[in-house]
């Protein structure tokens with residue numbers, strides 16, 4: 001039997017929640033408030049106690065309310081009336097003729113004044129009064145006249161009583177209505193019997209379900225002690241309280257669809273009933289210009305799957321190759337940003353990462369980034385040391401460098417596979433593919449092709465002619481043409497299904513990338529897809545998921561920031577705080593990483609998941625998003641794209657010029673004491689376009705205010721290639737030789753930086769000021 005909340009029982013018994021709470025507590029049941037629930041036996045106990053308790057009180061109550069007395073009154077007066085009729089009729093006999101109008105009158109008045117329930121009583125009374133009239137032959141008119149006088153008195157008394165009773169009951173009703181049935185007096189559409197809600201709904205959503213204006217919902221919530229606006233998400237308790245206030249039962253909606261997809265994946269992951277080997281899915285990563293695209297291109301042209309005339313004709317984001325009769329699936333989106341972006345969306349579709357490192361260039365920042373991204377995703381790495389055809393190639397050096405990052409070659413006692421290749425000439429590319437197959441063999445990659453298809457979106461776009469087009473990677477089961485499908489928050493039926501050669505496919509087994517059409521909207525890369533048994537369910541699930549996605553978007557973002565770090569740590573029982581470090585020089589990176597790693601607050605410590613030299617870029621943001629990490633920048637700035645991305649993804653990017661400040665902030669945040677008094681506010685940036693050297697004033701920079709504004713009292717920071725070169729004060733600010741207070745976006749200006757002359761064309765000067773923030 002379902003548990004019952006205190007307020008629900010109170011409502012049922014028509015008593016205040018407090019009373020039920022009191023009775024429950026008095027009976028030794030541990031309940032805290034009206035939201036506490038009672039199990040079946042507890043409910044029985046409380047009910048029993050309540051009925052015992054309420055019996056006398058009901059009586060008292062009814063006397064007090066006057067509901068019963070009024071009936072009694074009437075009944076009694078009727079009775080008296082009749083009694084006196086007989087009595088008086090015996091003493092005096094009078095004319096019966098007057099009785100009729102009086103009765104009528106009486107009835108009429110009663111009819112007018114009595115409310116619906118009282119009416120029955122009046123009718124009963126008139127029947128009673130009518131009775132003597134029929135038997136009037138014997139006692140004649142005097143009875144009736146006496147009766148009449150008597151009746152008039154009675155009538156007055158009755159009227160008075162009725163008036164009082166009416167007034168009393170009216171007040172009572174108003175009070176009661178106000179208490180629990182307010183909606184009955186509204187002109188609104190009737191309330192639903194049950195409020196089926198979802199956690200996170202807002203006043204607008206609830207208003208729609210309850211057929212009430214959002215303003216009314218907000219007012220009610222206010223009366224219940226909650227200040228919200230109509231777009232603010234409400235938690236379960238708030239919604240249930242609101243429902244209770246409306247006298248409506250609340251029932252949380254079961255998230256059938258979400259759990260369906262997740263359940264599906266879970267079930268299939270644990271499903272070992274039929275498992276067949278599947279090809280590995282490989283992503284190629286590495287530093288810029290180290291040869292990722294060249295390798296992918298070479299593979300695409302040299303190892304096309306047999307029998308495909310024309311080879312790979314369309315770039316669908318992924319393709320399959322054949323090596324010694326074994327298939328390998330390559331994701332055609334080189335770069336770790338795409339890889340991590342997918343992972344951030346929940347899709348871990350890569351089995352093996354091929355890390356391309358140019359033998360003539362060695363380990364570079366993005367090589368390290370790629371290693372960290374792959375490690376975070378728990379994906380084994382195969383190193384392809386590329387460009388070995390180059391005269392200055394030094395593959396040995398690459399091996400040595402990579403050992404510092406935990407990638408130890410087999411000949412050095414480690415287990416990382418290294419293959420020296422030339423992507424341009426195709427040297428050793430077969431060997432690389434064999435190594436991939438070997439690694440795949442070790443991993444025993446398997447899936448069950450004998451079930452409904454499920455997998456992830458590799459990429460998706462809107463085609464003018466075809467509508468939404470999505471490349472899907474089948475990870476489980478078999479996807480067939482015509483299958484009803486839910487993809488992320490979209491749905492449809494697989495109308496067409498083609499491979500990378502543009503050939504139509506009837507079905508696709510695990511690890512096969514296919515391009516499909518037939519969806520109602522464009523899903524996102526990284527979304528999951530699941531095949532449903534019928535289109536109707538798929539549509540319902542898809543629509544439901546779209547709605548949920550909307551609600552989810554509105555919910556407060558729970559990303560970890562320094563400001564909420566302490567709360568998050570407590571709530572989520574975090575043992576590690578993930579941090580990404582970016583700094584101007586390697587020395588700072590190491591110093592910061594070492595110091596942060598040493599912070600230990602109540603058993604929680606900092607986990608540096610990536611640390612490198614350079615500006616905070618989009619890939620850092622993606623990694624932070626995927627790993628719920630905070631980014632600490634030291635003497636570096638985010639790139640414009642990264643800045644936008646960080647804002648969208650609500651990633652906390654903290655920038656510092658003093659290492660100790662960074663350490664202090666993180667320590668303080670971990671201790672829950674972050675109390676910033678000043679925050680930096682960037683007001684604008686200037687692109688330096690010309691340089692003038694004047695012996696008297698030093699270097700004058702001529703430039704254009706790119707965005708925002710710069711003031712003559714601004715602090716400035718000189719940024720070169722994403723690295724902060726100098727941080728100080730503005731010396732002077734001019735427009736056409738005149739000193740000015742402010743120059744706005746789109747205008748040219750001349751400026752000097754106090755005590756700094758090393759300004760170059762192409763530098764960016766960031767203007768900022770320190771804004772005081774009231775301590776929380």
Ligand SMILES: Nc1nc2c(ncn2[C@@H]2O[C@H](COP(=O)(O)OP(=O)(O)OP(=O)(O)O)[C@@H](O)[C@H]2O)c(=O)[nH]1
Nearest residue numbers: 287288289290291292293294386387388422423424
């Ligand atoms: N000599 C030689 N040149 C190569 C080899 N592989 C790639 N290159 C050259 O290196 C340059 C960069 O190669 P890409 O394949 O574009 O490098 P990438 O890693 O895809 O670069 P991004 O897409 O910018 O990240 C090109 O000019 C290639 O021709 C190789 O094995 N040998």
